[in-house]
Amino acid sequence: MTIRATVIGVGHYLPDRIVENAEFEETLETTDEWIKSRSGIERRHFAAEGQTTSDLATRAARAALADAGLDANDIDAIVLATSTADLTFPSAATIVQSELGMTGGFAFDVQAVCAGFVYALTNANALILSGQAKRVLVIGAETFSKLMDWTDRGTCVLFGDGAGAVVLEGQDGQGTKEDRGILAADLNSDGRYKDILYVDGGVSTNDTGHLRMQGKEVFRHAVEKLASTATTAMGKIDMTADEIDWIVPHQANIRIINGTAKKLGLPRDKVIVTVQDHGNTSAASIPLALSVGKQRGQIKPGDMIVTEAIGGGLAWGAVVLRW
Incomplete structure (x- = not known):
């Protein structure tokens, strides 16, 4: 018998304020069409x-807890992926732990920028497989609007705020790729590229700072590295592309998403x-997409899913799981 970290609940939250592309036309030399053509983005939410x-x-x-039919004290651990925690310390995860009324267990943050949720999911999987936890709440949450340089049209139009979460539970499996749960993962980083994002x-440095990005360089690395990490993770369970029901990618740019799928x-x-x-x-984009995908009726029990993401570091990775 094999233990599998299985998704038993999913949920998301988006702030009330919706910012359409046209709003940026008032302050930047840009247009709705320019933003859509280069990124696929039409709107975003700001905290x-x-x-x-x-x-x-x-x-x-x-x-996510409501979707799983659980109370916060049914959870053993919280792993929260974010690059925009409320405070230098304590972790945002411990603040969430308190807000949920969770009086036991443990909580910590993971920081791998846009790849954060993949890293958090992999860490939560390890906690379950090692017996450190039975149920783990894995969250991706960001308020990137706090980091924007509102004069830089190449970055400030691309980002939004939001949060998504899944509840993982250790369940018995047969040790085959027919099992539900996380089946394989692949993580990577290369600090030589830290200056492109x-x-x-x-x-x-005593300064909050702003997000800086060399867009063309990030794009150049993204498609190749995302396709490669997904292929590596799939290879660990001898899985082929035709077995995938859904790829749920980091939602950075429609051209990267389409390019990776094509590759x-x-x-x-x-x-x-x-x-x-x-x-x-x-870090919120993958769990947000998982939750929305379920709400739309696209993602169903038994579906084979591949998630992949790349972010500053550079850090990138993929997780293969059966819903």
């Missing part, structure tokens, strides 16, 4: 004044796409 990452994360967590500030030999109708409505929500 309200005073609304923090942990606020968004808590709401998504409650939705970063924030130019931090605690030790994997997958048709567009097997890709969950939400980037048009949410923009790039960094």
Whole structure:
């Protein structure tokens, strides 16, 4: 018998404020058509004044717990992926733990920028397989609007705020790829490329900073590395592309999403796409897309799913799971 970390609940939360592309035309030399043609983004959500990452994360967590039919104290651990935590410390995860009324277990943050949820999911899987936890709440949450340089049209139009969460539970499997749950994962990073996507500030520089990106360089790395990590993860269970029901990619840019699917030999109708409505929500984008995909009736029990993401670091990775 094999233990599998299985998704038993999913949920998301988006702030109330919706920002259409046209709003940027008032302050930047850009147009709705320019933004859509280069990114596929039509709108995004921004957190309200005073609304923090942990606020968004808590709401998504409650939705996932409700979907799983569980209370917060049924959870053993929280792993929260974010690059925009409320405070330097404590972790946003412990703030969520308190807000949920979870009095036991443990909670911590994972920081791998846009690849954060893949890293968090892999860490949560390891906690379950090692017996450290039976149920883990895995959250991706971001308020990237706090990091934008509103004069830089190449970045500020791309990002949005939001949160998504899944509940993982250790369940018995047969040790085959027919099992439900996480079946394989692949993680990578290469700090040599740290200067093509970063924030130019931090605690030790005494400056919050803004997001900086060399868009063409990021694109050049993204498609190749995303297709490669997905292929590597699939290879660990001798899985082929025709066995995939859905690819749920990091929602950064429609051209990257389409390019990766093409490189994997997958048709567009097997890709969950939400980037048009949410923009790039960094670590939140994959769990947001999973939740929306379920709500739409696309993702169903037994479906084989591949998730993949790349972000600053560079850090990238993929997870293969059966829903």
